[in-house]
Amino acid sequence: MLVTAVATALLAQTALAWPHRPTGPQPWGYFTNNTIWQPPGNLTVSYPRYVELADGSILATTALSGVTPGYFPVFESKDGGASWAYVSNLTDQVNGWGMNAQPALEVLSTPLGGYPAGTILGSGNSWSENGTRIDLYASTDVARTWHFVSHIANGTAPNTTNGAHPIWEPRLLEYDGQLIAYYSDQRDPAHGQKLSHQVSTDLHNWGPVVNDVALSPYEARPGMTNIQYVPPINKWILVHETPIGNSSSYGSNYPVHYVMADTPLEFGLNPDIPLVVNNATAPNASPYIAWSPIGGEYGTILVSDADRTQVFTNQCGGDPNEWQLHATPAGAVYSRAIEIFKHRPDHLAIYGGNTYDQSAAGIQEPFSITVVNLNHVLASPAGVIPA
Template sequence: MRFFSLVLLPAVFETALAAFSGVTIFTPGADWTDPGVLYARSVELPGGVLLATWEAYSPQPPLVNFPIFNSTDGGKSWKHMSNIKDKVNGWGLRYQPFLYVLTEKIGNFKAGTIIAAGNSIPEDLSKTQIDVYASTDHGFTWDFVSTVAKGGAAQPNNGVPAVWEPFLLTYQGKIVLYYSDQRDKQYGQKLLHTVSSDLLTWGDLTDDVHYPVYTARPGMTTITQLPNKQYLMTYEYGGGPTVANPSTYQFPVHYRISSSPLTFLSAPDNAIITNNGIQPIGSPYVTWTPVGGVNGTIIVSCGTRSEIFVNRALGDKSAWKTIKTPEGTSYSRHLRVLDTDKNQLMIMGGGVLPPSKTNKVTVSVIDITQGLAAES
């Protein structure tokens, strides 16, 4: 949580991708509002084309929006291709974009459709609204689809009924949208989800994580599926117990594992603490790769360290290890195992929370096998 008919693209890669580090996708202008950029996200299209977006704090007018950049060389170079613009509220698309490619037909939306979810918020930050957009032409144009949740002011304060941080997943022929919710008066913040069979209408709300202490603030859901058909969810546990500085309010990274992505509330609650005693703090992101052994490798990033945290034992809480990366620390740093080469991990960041005048959107790709050989 912040404080303050579709045609498939042709294949572009014929050889293995090479690792690289520190590529700059975008640098904001000097006249942009602090922090300039933040909260980068990506998606990979059929054929290996990559799209990226982020929070863009550009001067207004015009209304802020989510820029779309694309890469056809595995992330080494990027070009601007479009912008996802607010078409319904007159507020702009301001915070927490998320990109997702449908893996199957949902309602009238064919497999391969790109879905974008994000927080539409006016310039005075008086409202929050999670809206969904879609592109059927590989990201060149975008249409409004539906509103999922409406909330109050964009303030991360207990008692202010805001909604935040959408995440999308397909399950049993339907689309699930997860988000953070401050509207329930029983909790400062909780995690929940809603399900849709058509992307147009959304079902009842189901809690995924809440705690009996009102000031606890679980936030920032991300989920990956494991090879044993289990689902692993990471989140930050605002107010959770920590190894270092236990008397201060922090956001340790926690996770839950469930046989269904709809039943995390009853799943055991675990903290990530590595074999060398590191506890990742804040804004996690999780993914999985088949590389690393019979169970593959769970990979987690956090918002306060440049390392990634790996687990080759299906989430066994005693099996977390650390891998150094060349990509710098970013708030809500993003991970993607590339479909074109499952041994390549893309790490994308948009910089740190304000105040920051040096944020830019950057990306690195690392060789997972080499990283695992040096894990600690």
């Protein structure tokens, strides 16, 4: 009994003396597959999107499959993705169709159209058998409530067949006192699909349709615009997928291409470049792009695709011959979003959800986030997951 009492006392003293080791994701730390939200029932999540605010807070949303009418749930993190809180649903307020797919978020850094700096802008594809519509919504209370602002563009009912005339996949960008709305556009009879944009200086009225990528042959379907600015070269980059009929390129049926331009309004003036690693490996479908100042003189351009856990990187200002492939511990996701934290350039965030095939099969994955050390990613070969 005496031995047991002594041992118990020693264990108690040891527990008091030993420092507490926190478990779970730590604020502004690195972690893998931290759940933002577990969707209820049979709902599946894909096409994650985010916006980082001036104070480092993150708002994130995702498209849902399995719910009618559709909506985009919005979540907030104030600690680098370690913890999340639900804040609202971005819903269709004017069409009666739902917000069905392809969410987009942006934040105003300066006042525009009567809205103050800090206003959150949201969009997505609202559709029914009557049409597809890309609308603009705004929130002046950090995404707690939303109100309709304007219709950006309209198309016919959702149909990916060449010859139909829907629109898809908005991307919002504040630039030089304007809001640019990019989207995929099937309405031009000269192209099965092209990439377009329209500009507004007041958030209510929208300028003419401008081509960003319009390719030959007719069957080419560039889609899923994503944009990034690269400060060291003072260039903008647009990445997109480019299926052409049933053909493939370097094993990809939806190979990723990119365009570089002096401003995000001038992509249509510049050549379209295939993204290929070592003349052998191309990303496939739904690209997303980010940039970090880490990685030398030009920093690092990062591109994610729909099929790989890895990221494609370029540390030579987008030189077509200098793409590499590096492993990450995050899973593949349909239209997977990646983020470099503005004030922590070594933090690479990768947003998780379902692949296209998983959603079609009803397989459910949580809406999640992985944050890894970019230095470790860049030091790891393609097949080696960084520690």
